[in-house]
Amino acid sequence: MAEQQIKVAVLGGGSFGTALASIAADNGAKVRQWMRDEVLVEQINHEHRNGRYLPNYAINPVVQASTDMAEVLQEAELVLIAIPSKAFRSVVQAAKPWLTSEQILVSTTKGIEQDSFMLMSDVLAQETGFTHIGVIAGPNLASEIADKQLTATVVASADALTRTRVQQALGCRYFRVYASDDRHGVELGGALKNIYAIAAGMAAALGMGENTRSMLMTRALAEMSRFAVAHGANPMTFLGLAGVGDLIVTCSSNLSRNYRVGFAMGEGRTLEEAVDALGQVAEGVNTVKLVCAKAADIGVYMPLAEGLYHVLFDGVPAKDMARMLMMGEQSSDVEFVLPREAVQQAHRETGGWHGQ
Ligand SMILES: NC(=O)C1=CN([C@@H]2O[C@H](COP(=O)(O)OP(=O)(O)OC[C@H]3O[C@@H](n4cnc5c(N)ncnc54)[C@H](O)[C@@H]3O)[C@@H](O)[C@H]2O)C=CC1
């Protein structure tokens, strides 16, 4: 018996929405993509190209773009939402009249909502009240996916049907989809690593070496998992693609927008200049603000995120901040092995930490 063709809707006309639409189409799905821009719709439908966000890649001609939300969502079994966090809720609200409880709704957005500090899957759950809700995150640079480079991601949901349908719809010869039930852990992995990608870009522009980058990434992982565990995530998630996997790619690649913002600032540009030159979303700029405020509120130790905050928003030179961070507390390597408190206690018992 021939397999039934799955109907996929993608909300968002940016680089990631476009890359995901093309994967689903390559995999045999019927794909419709919603975006606001009429000109882009025409270009995708006639030239099979997204000239604004992924100019150098061919889009599978099966992808049909439209500005009409009703048309895009009609009969869709799987809805992928690739909208920057700032606009995510408003787009979900606009989509709501055409969403049904049988549909599988998946956020692909790596950000946190400004006022509520909610993750996008929680926004989806709050706005719809539906059960088939999940997220996708992992080392997924959109242009590499569009180039069909071998790639893997994670779908995370407590709902087995959501995990399975996403694996079936997107898993193909160049894209593997691994499953997790730690939705918040996976989602936080994707959102938090953007902070450290900015710092990594800055370090690279300042000529810091490979030891430094490795230290930065590994200590970033310690901070990310500490923060996520305080929000109920499983620390083991950070060993996976949405944790260490995404951190590696985003802290190493000039294709990452967050890395590029950091690199531009390391070269002497202001934050505003760096963001303007990008012309696309760099979620980490907003995420670092929100995360630092939350970490202060709930008492989570995040020296790298705080350091980056002072560089981005208080004009502290990145080199001075790096020097200060090097003189901070020498703590536990992996605190899920040796708790931080045990290291601090030992220092207290031996007369304190003698940094210079
Ligand atoms: N580009 C990438 O490599 C990856 C991106 N992501 C995440 O995907 C999310 C979306 O990012 P990209 O597609 O990369 O962004 P992008 O900057 O390439 O495009 C953003 C898209 O959202 C649209 N948009 C913005 N505000 C809107 C509104 N109010 N109403 C309707 N549409 C609106 C823009 O018109 C544009 O089509 C981000 O959270 C990002 O972190 C996740 C994995 C990889």
Ligand SMILES: O=C(CO)COP(=O)(O)O
């Ligand atoms: O999340 C990404 C890769 O996994 C993309 O990162 P940027 O948003 O920094 O481009």
